Amino acid sequence: MLYREAGQFKATYAQDQQIFPIRQDRIAFALLLAAAFVVVPLIANQYWLSAILTPFLILSLATLGLNILTGYAGQLSLGTAAFMAVGAFMAYNFVLRMPWLGVIPSFILAGLCAAAVGIVFGLPSLRIKGFYLAVATLACQFFVLWAIQRIGWITNYSASGVITAQKIEIFAYAFDTPVRKYLLTLAIVAVMALLAKNLMRSETGRAFMAVRDMDVAASVIGIPMMKTKLLAFAISSFYCGMAGALYAYTYLGTVEPEAFTLDLSFRILFMVIIGGVGSILGSFLGAAFITLLPIFLSVLFGGISHATGMEISHAVVSNLELIIFGGLIIFFLIVEPQGLARLWQIAKEKLRLWPFPH
């Protein structure tokens, strides 16, 4: 009874195009944003902000990027971390070599560089599909990391290939504390999530979905295959590149190419799958789940060893974590293959009927 569309009529085109047509949703979302922007910085401690919330937001952005490519346009990619690496290292170079540009434009330019790389490695998608394409994107993963390690210019000739992100300063306002970094990340992620949501509701997004569902049929009804696929790669890599820049600047600080290995690509793919393929909300849910799971597990093991007085060795814990992590992924895929976003949808449908059974 609390949550229903009945009585909420659409009388104008503006209303028809609202992201949240239901009033309760609008209120809930406004509250969520307020909580994220105001309440969290007030109550969260440094550890939570810098070690959990900021990486969660950044990984959500990367997941969003991959979700656009894999979930909406249907092109499986295993090169996400490589696009993030391009973003991170190019942002470093733009800030280093063009300091007058400002940080945010540098991030955007870095994202555009990632998009260019994405287009190049998206070219094979015009010929090959499915798992062949997935393996082909692995080429990007390995090649980009190799290039970053070999080409001295990218890392400003640092001997170990490690770069240190410069201080973030926007209009002489330094983003140097965890709270400020969190807020900057949150603002960028919020804007980009809104852009993504609107893009996916537009002609472009519908073209992506048509290509995903049946590419031959899509080209028959006049969707340009090349443009659509490459655009999907470009937008997705732009998001990943931005996420990479944020990863370097607001989370890691000191970045080595090894931070962007295949493992990270897989983790982001897990976030997409667990959160829900082809869902903006799902990207955030999936990222939250995968970020929090290891923390939860280590707290759990800490609690167990504390309670029983047994000393569990570090190797055992990390192996157990691997097993539980893998097991949970399989479990989730079996129980809810459409991801956490689907659970949310089911909950909404139930709420609509509540408290009456029919």
Next chain:
Amino acid sequence: MNVAFFFEVLIGGLLAGVMYSLVALGFVLIYKASGVFNFAQGAMVFLAALTFVSIMKMGINFWLALAVTLGVMVAFGIGIEKIVLRPLVNQPPITLFMATIGLAFVLEGLSQLVWGSQPHGLELGIPDVPMQWLSQKWNINVSQFELFAAGVAGAMVAALALFFQYTRIGRALRAVADDHQAALAVGIPLKNIWAIVWAVAGFVALVAGLMWGARNGVQYALTFIALKALPVLILGGFESVPGAIIGGLIIGASEKLAEVYIGPMVGGGIESWFAYVIALLFLLVRPQGLFGEKIIDRV
């Protein structure tokens, strides 16, 4: 260019390629019969090698250890089919693929939890030394061990080919690969067939694990050889056993030649991605790999 050296590199590459093929075979088997892209093959290789070495370390003789490990792998194959795959029937391929990544984590964690994570050496009794008469006559150094590995791989492919071609189970496997529903309709028990395929893939993983373990030592890095096998796989085509072998030979040879002749020009270390680039170039001409099945699109 020194001709003898060129041939030495070429033969070394071809033999290394056969080692890749050994791993790729496991992928092909499972993909052929169930359409699952099994990312856990690398973890299975690791599990098999680690189990075998640990049992050997207990002082049990070679053949018994082999039999026990084979038993473990078959049990795992059947278990995986029952616990992971059966509930996921009719899901899109990407879901199954993700499940096998999860499976890879479980297998890696489990094998290290049970057997410990320290690296082991593995001695199969074949010395890794150059063949005497080859190096004397032609001045070409070819490792005896790699020749042996190539022989094993060749024997395995022949055995698998015969198995697929002439046995009742082999025919059933091919029928399932062709069309699940038609196979079910003529009374082939799909579930049993899948369990058998996973068990056979476990056997292939065991052989690959022994060969790679003897060459590089049994350690966590063994799981990464799956990544080495992927270019071989897309080059040869996911569905083709001969493709895995030919693909392995092409990748192995060109990778080694590139490492020696192109590597120095760009600063070395290109083996991590060169195989992928070759595979990509092939794919641009033949999108299904060399021997893959042609996909016909219909609306």
